[in-house]
Amino acid sequence: MSLSENQPEEVVLSWEQIHQDCDALAEKLAGRTWRGIIAVTRGGLAPVALLSRALDNKMIETLCMASYDHQDRDKLTVLKTVENIGDGAGWLVVDDLADTGATFAAVREMLPRAHIACPYVKPAGAPQVDTYLRAYEEQVWLNFPWEMRAGFTQDRFETY
Helix, strand or coil, X not given: CCCCCCCXXXXXXXXXXXXXXXXXXXXXXXXXXXXXXEEEECCCHHHHHHHHHHCCCCCEEEEEEEXXXXXXXXXXXXXXXCCCXXXXXXXXXXXXXXXXXXXXXXXXXXXXXXXXXXEEECCCCHHHCCEEEEECCCXXXXXXXXXXXXXXXXXXXXXX
């Protein structure tokens, strides 16, 4: 999907949409032999579970990073790194969204030969990603199902 001036300000992604998008992303990533998949936590956990199944790869590692605080989006803290991965050659690194690009820039420093993928990107994050499915404008807020709980109305979700 190319960037469009007609995108809404907020997008609520359903589990069904995430499944479809991760399947489509897996098709783009298929045909390669991956040593394993690295989930950037926490956002990358659900997409990695889906991609792992679609790519038939059970070797999953986690890279734990805290980078998304509504007050300070640029502060990045590495909570847990990956071991015995070397420079990342043959590894697939996945997060849910490349927003500012800061997380994946740090990943590239740690694992320069890893392949970086995510279902969704925004303009600032897109240059850090090797493979993605959909692009959204900077002002679009994506609501992921793992960040929401059901609200008291049938047609609306409330975030934590």
